[in-house]
Amino acid sequence: MLCFGLLHIQKITLGSAMFRTTLILALCAATSVQTAENSFVRQLTQPTRDFTKPEPSEANPAGTATAPRGAGPKAFSVPTPNLATSKEVDFKLGNALFRREWQPGQGVFSGLGPDYNARSCEQCHLNDGRGHPPMGPQDDAVSLLMKIGAPAAGLQTYLATLPDPTYGPQLQDFATHGAPEFQLQVSYAETTVVLSGGETASLRTPTYHIENLSRGPLQANTKLSPRVAPQMIGLGLIEAISAKDILALTDPDDTNQDGISGRANWAINVETGQKMLGRFGLKAASPTIRQQTAAAFANDIGISNTLIQNGTEPPEISATNFDFVAEYSAQLAVPARTGTADKTVLRGKQLFYQTGCIACHRPKFFTDKLPKRPELSALLIWPYSDFLLHDMGAGLADGFPEGVATGTEWRTPPLWGIGLSQDVSGHTTFLHDGRARNLLEAVLWHGGEAQAVQSQVVKMPPQDRAALIHFLNSL
Ligand code: HEC
Ligand code: HEC
Known part of the structure; x- marks a missing residue:
């Protein structure tokens, strides 16, 4: 081990030689603890090669912050276990505000709109889970959000898209008075995919119909980026991963020529003015839970807040209430896994690792020590994501750049809890726009950097494909 502090310290006269020696030893010890810790963490987060039995802690994908695996619609609505009592109260208040339907006009819990997509966070993040595209001709498109914008000159900037001059950064299908901006219709075309062993699957390609635009046409070069609300669990843990651990991937x-080239997205933290790694949102364009929450209030519900204000008016949600919602969003617990020792699950796990899914869906991280969130600190967690951008091919492309993300790139979504989607949300639609109707369809849509992996899934024996899906359902 090298003790870097040494040379510098020896040049400083510190009075007593005794004190100097002690200081040098203390510094050396701190450096060596750090080095030992780093190599320990590196070892701990290496993907396993042994698929004969589960790894010691994998049944609890958030370590001591894991919630018992519930069933039914409330399975994602559990706070981090071991929250301090005072924080439990804050969580309950945040929960109430997450579900609260905002009203038009002035006063507490008012200020909805004038244009909006939903009246509450909950209307999109159903039961703290994911949203869905319209499930039939009678269904609405509330939890499917249409971001819009025109690619700006100089893609490698933070402002890769400019908002539409009339409609802004997203289209809103409700208004407190007058005609709403638009109505969204989705239609699908089916394509059959032939799989090994005489199996087939059908993939539906969506077409988005922007109807009844009430304020004139969109700018000619405005692109559409349809996005379904993602699940809300484990977000504080994702925020607790050190940026350097993500950047290392x-x-x-x-350069390692595995056909996979994860890229980081970057954003300005509006609270500090600093450039930060983006990790939230489907293109990782948002650096913090607070910033994503602020954007949701401002753009989705039409509620100004301490981060995103409306001119000089006081914010429509108070700073305290905003903090409750943001902290609530950070503290929804990840549920325990099921059947980790099951033979089929272990076989599916092996396929997940050996086929190459883990090149993007990274199994493990070790969270930082966060003074303000001790309950989420220093934990071995299993999100199955690298939180980086990947080119997923033309089939999934929206042509909409965001931050440094291109029109074909998406952030690898975390997969923890994905097996509970049916319980929580009452459906199993996946991917950024909910086009996949089950996990197999989601995998079969993988193209671009994931094309080779997708082809292996198409070719593997049917029982292996089933085992792979079984593994996903155990998460
Ligand atoms: C109209 C639907 C809608 C509403 C209402 C909504 N969200 Fe979202 N939410 C989304 C979509 C879509 C995304 C993905 C955004 C993106 O890709 O930029 C998202 C992403 C998020 C994320 C990041 C999750 C991740 O995995 O990166 C957080 C946190 C979040 N929302 C919190 C909230 C909060 C808090 C509220 C209420 C103030 C809220 N949302 C209201 C649709 C919605
Ligand atoms: C090149 C990186 C990459 C590889 C390799 C990869 N994925 Fe993905 N995966 C992604 C990205 C990015 C998305 C999101 C795409 C979108 O929403 O359009 C995704 C989405 C998913 C989803 C849907 C998640 C959700 O919340 O909607 C599942 C399930 C999934 N992947 C499983 C797999 C499996 C199984 C494999 C291996 C056979 C695999 N992935 C390989 C990057 C990858």
């Missing part, structure tokens, strides 16, 4: 030029 980037490989923009694919």
Whole structure:
């Protein structure tokens, strides 16, 4: 081990030689603890090669912050266990505000709109789970959000898209008075995919119909980026991963030649003015839970807040209430896994690792020590994501750049809890726009950097494909 502090310290005269020696030893010890800790963490987060039995802690994907695996619609609505009592109260208040339907006009819990997509966070993040596209001709498109914008000159900037001059950064299908901006209709075309062993699957390609635009046409070069609300669990843990651990996984030029080149997105933290790694949102364009929450209030519900204000008016949600919602969003617990020792699950796990899913869906991280969130600190967690951007091919492309993300790139979504989607949300639609109707369809849509992996899934024996899906359902 090298003790870097040494040379510098020896040049400083510190009075007593005794004190100097003690200081040097203390510094050396701290450095060595750090080094030992780093190599310990590196070892701990290496993907396993042994698929004969579950790994010691994998049944609890958030360590001591894991919630018991519930069933039914409330399975994602559990706070982090071991929350301090005072924080439990805050969580309950945040929960109430997350579900609260905002009203038009002035006063507490008012200020909805004038244009909006939903009246509450909950209307999109159903039961703290994911949203869905319209489930039939009678269903609405509330939890499917249409971001819009025109690609700006100089893609490698933070402002890769400019908002539409009339409609802003997203289209809103409700208004407190007058005609809403638009109505969204989705239609699908089916394509059959032939799989090994005489199996087939059908993939539906969506077409988005922007109807009844009430304020004139969109700018000619405005792109559409349809996005379904993602699940809300484990977000505080994702925020607790050190940026350097995520950045260590980037490989923009694919120097290891595995065909996979994760890229980081970047954003300005509006609270500090600093450039930060983006990790939230479907293109990782948002750096913090607070910033994503602020954007949701401002853009989705039409509620100004301490981060995103409306001119000089006081914010429509108080700073305290805003903090409750943001902290609530950070403290929804990840549920325990099921059947980790099951033979089929272990076989599916092996396929998940050996087929190459883990090149993007990274199994493990170790969270930082956060003074303000001790309950989420220093935990081995299993999100199955690298939180980086990947080119997923033309089939999934929206042509909408965001931050440094291109029109074909998406952030690898975390997969923890994905097996509970049916319980929580009453459906199993997946991917950024909910086009996949089950997990197999979601995998079969993988193209671009994931094309080779997708082809292996198409070719593997049917019982292996079933085992892979069984593994996903155990998460
Ligand atoms: C109209 C639907 C809608 C509403 C209402 C809504 N969200 Fe979202 N939410 C989304 C979509 C879509 C995304 C993905 C955004 C993106 O890709 O930029 C998202 C992403 C998020 C994320 C990041 C999750 C992740 O995995 O990166 C958080 C946190 C979040 N929302 C919190 C909230 C909060 C808090 C509220 C209420 C103030 C709220 N949302 C209201 C649709 C909605
Ligand atoms: C090149 C990186 C990459 C590889 C390799 C990869 N994925 Fe993905 N995966 C992604 C990205 C990015 C998305 C989101 C795409 C979208 O929403 O359009 C995704 C989405 C998913 C989803 C849907 C998640 C959700 O919340 O909607 C599942 C399930 C999934 N992947 C499973 C797999 C499996 C199984 C494999 C291996 C056979 C695999 N992935 C390989 C990057 C990858």
